[in-house]
Amino acid sequence: MRNKILGIVTNTAEAAESWTLDVGDEGIHLILSEQEVAASDILGDRLSGQSLTLSMLAPSASLPSQLVSEAKAIILEVMPDDEASMRRLAALRAAHPALLVVAAVRNAEIPLVRALLRSGINDVLPLPLQASELTAILDHLRAEITAKGGQNVKTGQLVSIIKSVGGVGATTIATQAASLHARSVRQAGERVCLFDFDIQFGNAGTFLSITSPLTLADLLQGGNRVDRELLGSVTLETPTGLHVVTAPTEIMPLEAVNAEQVFRVVELAQRNFDTIYLDLPGNWTNWSMSLVARSEVIFLVCELTIASLRQARRQIALLRDQGIDPARIHVIANRVEKKLFRAIGLADAAAALDHPVNLSIANDFPLVSSALDQGVLIQELKARSRICKDMADIVDCAMQAVEARRQAEKG
Structure with a gap:
């Protein structure tokens, strides 16, 4: 009634x-x-x-x-x-x-x-x-x-990183791209943060060679005590200027996470950072889908294999069913062999997905492995490598979305 x-x-x-x-x-x-x-x-x-x-x-x-x-x-x-x-x-x-x-x-x-x-x-x-x-x-x-111009308070842009299947290198891309993004905007006074929301198998801290006694778990279990001061205590700043919230040290059941608390934490981060990268778990939950729906940019990481592309197509279909604009979904083909004759090329992948594949990362396992083992940027080891250019393209994609939103808000 x-x-x-x-x-x-x-x-x-x-x-x-x-x-x-x-x-x-x-x-x-x-x-x-x-x-x-x-x-x-x-x-x-x-x-x-x-x-x-x-x-x-x-x-x-x-x-x-x-x-x-x-x-x-x-x-x-x-x-x-x-x-x-x-x-x-x-x-x-x-x-x-x-x-x-x-x-x-x-x-x-x-x-x-x-x-x-x-x-x-x-x-x-x-x-x-x-x-x-x-x-x-x-x-x-x-x-x-x-x-105040009728504007709401500052809301940082969300960039979600999701994967077609496990092991496609999504966390590597998240840590490397977020670090490059932070370094590129640091002088302009902008702040970038990476949240490792893979609460069961998160590895962002390991890949960046950082540890903290406080993790995402402290924010998820903080209730109404979560404020700017606690957020500052949990985040760690890397030499590139990237702020990082690491995954819980203990495995947490996905269903044990309170969605309202997740949103409270992310909204607080949006008040304090200009861009927030979200490294999300492989399994979907209501809260992870909601975060993706709120994101300006969605990076879907896959490989050029039948199994990975099949799952990527299913992921794209799911996102579209949720009413998410396909233009916000950017497929990243990882570990691409730069050979003249490949079993599956980028054009083939785009046709299989019924979605553009405009971003790719060259396959350079020794270089990537060395960077991750040392907890440094690939750029610091070999700045002129093809993989560095590919990572820069991903950052440019995210930054262009930031600028597009700013122009829309001004308009």
């Missing part, structure tokens, strides 16, 4: 303690508990013509990651004597420093208001909520959003 209230739509089929009212198109979210909604006078005709989203959540409930990622401003109920509620507010502020945040508080005395404002909260709104006060704060938030 769906009821129309003042231009606000309620879904009464859902649990009363967690539901959403009308999605406005201005990115302003109001989050209140059931008790505060009932105590307010915002229903009826008092907010006619206003555009906002009202989500009804308990004062200490986790905030939906999608809601936060889409928001330009959030008015959030806060209970000062509830530790979990205060942690939720602090985590929101820390993870999204450019987001407009208003704390809605009952009996907010001056010392508390001052403390909240000093902590970086943009404003404080008294509870129970009155329509006239809400209208005033909405007008103020709209002015702030307009002053």
Whole structure:
């Protein structure tokens, strides 16, 4: 059953303690508990013509990651004597420093208001909520959003690396390409990060010759404690300027990973880095598919063998079925023999996949093996090798996508 209230739509089929009212198109979210909604006078005709989203959540409930990622401003109920509620507010502020945040508080005395404002909260709104006060704060938030050009806070580009089958060299490509990307944009002040999301067999840290007592597991198990400071503690910076989050030291079951936590971690990374490379597991999960769907660039690594191409075709079909634009999918043919007569060529592969194959990497096992054993870039061992040019083409593809998105945002 769906009821129309003042231009606000309620879904009464859902649990009363967690539901959403009308999605406005201005990115302003109001989050209140059931008790505060009932105590307010915002229903009826008092907010006619206003555009906002009202989500009804308990004062200490986790905030939906999608809601936060889409928001330009959030008015959030806060209970000062509830530790979990205060942690939720602090985590929101820390993870999204450019987001407009208003704390809605009952009996907010001056010392508390001052403390909240000093902590970086943009404003404080008294509870129970009155329509006239809400209208005033909405007008103020709209002015702030307009002053910022209507843009949301910075969101770094996601680059996903997936594989047709295991052992095709996806992690090698991820570590080498991400390192080259980081080195090329370092002087411009841009930051690149690599997340090893292969939580069972991740090897990015090994290939880069780095180890850390803190890994991706600390972020996935951190709950609402995940903030910029924890992210900084987990990431390691390599000599190229690449920041790396290594895979867990212990094997984790794929089904044990909380999707909301994955999105929380990645969205935090997007606030802090310009480009994030995601080295994803070979087996699909709901969260890995969601990450790929959010990515600007998807690199699918395969080899020129019947088995690898057959699985790559299945992967492309799956991505298309999920509504992912095929133009975002870039096939990388790895370990290509540069011979005049090959059993399977790039044109053959493109025909077999029904998808372009514009990127390839030369087969130079001794050079690649030596670089991985030493934990260095291939470029540092043999800068003029064909494989270095091939890696540079992959980085150029990712960087062109970055520029294309920037131009689209300006337009």
